[in-house]
Amino acid sequence: MALQPEKHRMPVQSPELRAHNFKEVALGYDEETAVSEALRCLNCKNRPCVEGCPVNISILEFISKIRSRDFEGAYKVISDSSSLPAVCGRVCPQETQCESKCTLGIKFEPVGIGRLERFVADYHNANYSGGIELPVPNGHRVAVVGSGPSGLTCAGDLAKKGYKVTVFEALHLAGGVLVYGIPEFRLPKEIVKKEVEILTKYGVDVQTNVVIGKTLTVDELFDDGFEAVFIGSGAGLPRFMGIPGESLKGVYSANEFLTRSNLMKAYLDGAHTPIMHAKKVAVVGGGNVAMDAARTALRLGAEVYIVYRRSMDELPARKEEVGHAEEEGIKFELLRNPVEILGFDDPQDRRNPKNGFVTGLKVIKCELGEPDEKGRRRPVEIPGSEYVIPVDCVIMAIGTSPNPLIKNTTAGLEVNRHGGIVVEESTGKTSKEGVYAGGDAVTGAATVILAMGAGKAAARAIDEYLSSKT
Amino acid sequence: MYKIITKRELNPTVTMMDIYAPLVAKKAQAGQFIILRVDSDGERIPLTVAGYDREKGTVEIIFQIVGGTTMRLNQKNEGEFIADFVGPLGCATKTEGLKKVCIVGGGVGCAIALPVARKLHEQGAEVHSIIGFRNKDLLILEEEFKAASNKLTVMTDDGSYGRQGVVTVPLKEAIESGEHYDEVIAIGPLIMMKCVVATTKPYNIPTTVSMNPIMIDGTGMCGGCRLTVGGKTRFACVDGPDFNGFEVDFDEAMARSSMYADFEKREREGLCNLFKKEAD
Numbered sequence: 001m002a003l004q005p006e007k008h009r010m011p012v013q014s015p016e017l018r019a020h021n022f023k024e025v026a027l028g029y030d031e032e033t034a035v036s037e038a039l040r041c042l043n044c045k046n047r048p049c050v051e052g053c054p055v056n057i058s059i060l061e062f063i064s065k066i067r068s069r070d071f072e073g074a075y076k077v078i079s080d081s082s083s084l085p086a087v088c089g090r091v092c093p094q095e096t097q098c099e100s101k102c103t104l105g106i107k108f109e110p111v112g113i114g115r116l117e118r119f120v121a122d123y124h125n126a127n128y129s130g131g132i133e134l135p136v137p138n139g140h141r142v143a144v145v146g147s148g149p150s151g152l153t154c155a156g157d158l159a160k161k162g163y164k165v166t167v168f169e170a171l172h173l174a175g176g177v178l179v180y181g182i183p184e185f186r187l188p189k190e191i192v193k194k195e196v197e198i199l200t201k202y203g204v205d206v207q208t209n210v211v212i213g214k215t216l217t218v219d220e221l222f223d224d225g226f227e228a229v230f231i232g233s234g235a236g237l238p239r240f241m242g243i244p245g246e247s248l249k250g251v252y253s254a255n256e257f258l259t260r261s262n263l264m265k266a267y268l269d270g271a272h273t274p275i276m277h278a279k280k281v282a283v284v285g286g287g288n289v290a291m292d293a294a295r296t297a298l299r300l301g302a303e304v305y306i307v308y309r310r311s312m313d314e315l316p317a318r319k320e321e322v323g324h325a326e327e328e329g330i331k332f333e334l335l336r337n338p339v340e341i342l343g344f345d346d347p348q349d350r351r352n353p354k355n356g357f358v359t360g361l362k363v364i365k366c367e368l369g370e371p372d373e374k375g376r377r378r379p380v381e382i383p384g385s386e387y388v389i390p391v392d393c394v395i396m397a398i399g400t401s402p403n404p405l406i407k408n409t410t411a412g413l414e415v416n417r418h419g420g421i422v423v424e425e426s427t428g429k430t431s432k433e434g435v436y437a438g439g440d441a442v443t444g445a446a447t448v449i450l451a452m453g454a455g456k457a458a459a460r461a462i463d464e465y466l467s468s469k470t
Numbered sequence: 471m472y473k474i475i476t477k478r479e480l481n482p483t484v485t486m487m488d489i490y491a492p493l494v495a496k497k498a499q500a501g502q503f504i505i506l507r508v509d510s511d512g513e514r515i516p517l518t519v520a521g522y523d524r525e526k527g528t529v530e531i532i533f534q535i536v537g538g539t540t541m542r543l544n545q546k547n548e549g550e551f552i553a554d555f556v557g558p559l560g561c562a563t564k565t566e567g568l569k570k571v572c573i574v575g576g577g578v579g580c581a582i583a584l585p586v587a588r589k590l591h592e593q594g595a596e597v598h599s600i601i602g603f604r605n606k607d608l609l610i611l612e613e614e615f616k617a618a619s620n621k622l623t624v625m626t627d628d629g630s631y632g633r634q635g636v637v638t639v640p641l642k643e644a645i646e647s648g649e650h651y652d653e654v655i656a657i658g659p660l661i662m663m664k665c666v667v668a669t670t671k672p673y674n675i676p677t678t679v680s681m682n683p684i685m686i687d688g689t690g691m692c693g694g695c696r697l698t699v700g701g702k703t704r705f706a707c708v709d710g711p712d713f714n715g716f717e718v719d720f721d722e723a724m725a726r727s728s729m730y731a732d733f734e735k736r737e738r739e740g741l742c743n744l745f746k747k748e749a750d
Contacts, residue, residue, distance in 0.1 A: 170556065170687070170689045171687060171689075172507060172514075172553070172554040172556070180687075180691075208554070209554050209555065209556040210493065210556070211556060211557070211559065211689055214497070214557065214558060214559055214689075215493050215494065215497065215556070215557065215558070216493065234691075235691065236690050236691060237690050237691070237693055237705055237708070238692070238693035240693075240696075240703055242703075246703070247696065247698060247703075247719075247722050247725075247726060248725075249725065249726060249728070249729045250729075252694075253692065253693035253694070255691055255692045255693055256686060256692040256693055256694040259686050259687060259691070259692045260686065263686075264513065264514070264686065265511065271511070272511060272512050272513040272538060272539065272737070273513040273514075273686075274730040274733035274734075276729075353728075353731070355725070356725035356726075356728075400691075403689070403690050403691065404690055404708055405689065405690060405708065
């Protein structure tokens with residue numbers, strides 16, 4: 001059989017349809033498509049794909065199981081390394097990780113590893129009714145701070161080794177960025193709920209509404225009998241540009257806009273939490289969060305512009321997400337840097353209800369200059385090229401800084417000048433004995449899978465630490 | 471789920487509740503706030519801690535019935551539960567070293583000012599309190615303030631109780647008559663706090679205000695509660711809610727607080743009709 005040069009296409013909701021709903025965009029492979037895609041794998045000896053995976057899933061093995069239609073077996077292989085397969089199959093940037101190393105990718109398109117992972121996880125969630133093999137409890141207690149990707153991974157790995165794990169979540173719902181940040185149309189919340197349920201079956205206790213650093217401190221967790229603590233408290237305060245007009249009504253951080261829509265379900269009719277249904281929205285930034293905010297605003301009925309200071313080639317968001325955004329009709333204002341947000345002001349009538357609402361975003365055109373220290377070409381403003389994009393809402397998606405609550409209340413925990421917790425990279429070990437950390441709390445805004453990799457490394461290190469103590 | 475242990479109407483628009491939340495009660499301090507959701511599909515709203523009982527494990531909240539969520543909360547009765555209650559959040563009011571303080575409370579803001587007055591009183595400071603209301607019917611916590619203050623002045627806008635006028639009148643009189651306050655702490659509507667600051671600034675009396683902007687997570691993640699303080703963006707949930715009143719941009723805070731005025735009006739009217747129907 002001749003090898004198909006391209007990945008099997010992912011069935012999706014049509015752009016015209018999905019621009020008006022919050023249902024998942026990608027619909028997933030069926031069994032036949034999954035088996036055919038698995039057959040594209042060359043079964044090569046050196047398995048470069050595994051190297052590209054931050055949690056080192058045995059990719060070749062799970063693909064072989066799909067080929068032999070042992071889908072449950074494939075799930076078992078993935079879940080040995082990943083606590084959140086249905087999530088990763090959807091949101092991992094496979095094109096820069098496992099798939100970027102695929103041997104097939106040298107000449108053709110790589111194997112659709114992410115799509116296969118998603119298929120396997122969805123198959124398991126839809127069909128598996130058996131129990132799980134419970135580990136023998138080892139009597140040790142570990143606290144995990146935050147129920148995002150790093151926390152859930154760390155908790156899952158430790159629970160499977162017999163640890164009694166308690167996860168403390170500040171919000172009312174477990175999942176961290178998976179529930180407040182990533183929209184329903186990219187990651188249905190039912191899936192996150194299911195993954196969390198699986199962890200609770202392994203004995204993980206999830207306590208919501210507990211803010212570590214406020215309700216309880218890290219030191220109190222040790223006093224309560226926890227022998228190690230993993231901090232995965234995630235991204236913190238959003239950054240703003242420092243340009244005039246950022247406090248006008250209609251200016252959101254991406255975190256706020258997405259939290260209102262995703263966590264608080266403000267996109268639903270009759271929701272108790274308000275969100276602005278703007279007519280025209282400018283989203284400032286070019287990362288995955290910017291794409292999520294833009295596509296959410298579009299679904300709420302707006303015409304949406306992405307404003308980014310470099311060109312399409314430098315856009316840091318996943319290609320697939322950029323492609324989806326373009327198909328849905330989002331406009332890209334590239335090589336543009338915002339200089340001011342303009343607002344309505346009626347000097348005759350101070351009580352005019354329109355006062356203080358956004359009317360436009362003034363941007364300046366840029367061209368690309370010399371590469372900066374990271375090798376990305378620096379945008380250089382073209383003097384006199386300013387113009388106004390008329391919008392009634394501006395969403396700032398230009399990153400976050402790590403959450404300050406824990407560092408402010410934990411003596412002996414070293415942080416860097418950005419506020420990120422300082423760790424030994426391979427173990428997540430911090431400057432404080434028994435305390436480990438990972439995810440955005442350490443790195444600043446990054447990806448789900450990197451956070452999971454950090455959670456995994458920390459789980460291994462915590463296991464070694466506690467095993468050696470006794 | 472968090473149980474409502476007691477519920478008491480302080481006046482027709484203001485209700486007090488004690489909520490069973492032992493972890494929060496153990497840590498809460500004057501000036502901090504909590505976030506609650508009434509139901510599982512509810513909105514998250516911040517309310518400043520009005521009191522706590524560490525032994526009983528309860529936290530006292532006092533709220534004005536102004537929007538959909540506070541209307542729903544007010545429908546709940548003793549023995550019933552609310553979905554979520556998290557805290558204590560924000561920083562406690564700084565009271566160390568203060569010997570003589572004027573506490574200025576306006577309306578439901580008095581509920582938040584009271585624990586601060588109590589704390590100062592307990593640590594031996596001389597406390598002068600000025601509390602203001604629109605009229606006699608809206609008066610709350612007079613006895614409690616009396617017990618926590620060396621001197622109490624009650625003001626009403628219409629003169630139906632206490633002295634007629636706004637809170638800044640007796641404040642200015644006190645300052646001009648030679649009272650030397652280490653600090654003035656003002657908690658109430660934005661416009662009141664702005665006026666208090668305008669009153670104290672000429673005398674350069676340090677003035678702390680408690681800000682209560684729109685919030686969602688309350689833990690330093692969403693950035694919705696941002697304020698401009700001293701020309702810099704600050705976040706009420708982690709940097710506040712107390713700020714140096716001289717540095718707060720009140721006009722901006724007032725404008726931002728009306729962002730969802732339309733939505734709130736619709737919610738309120740919709741619920742009024744709903745509750746009316748249920749009552750019929």
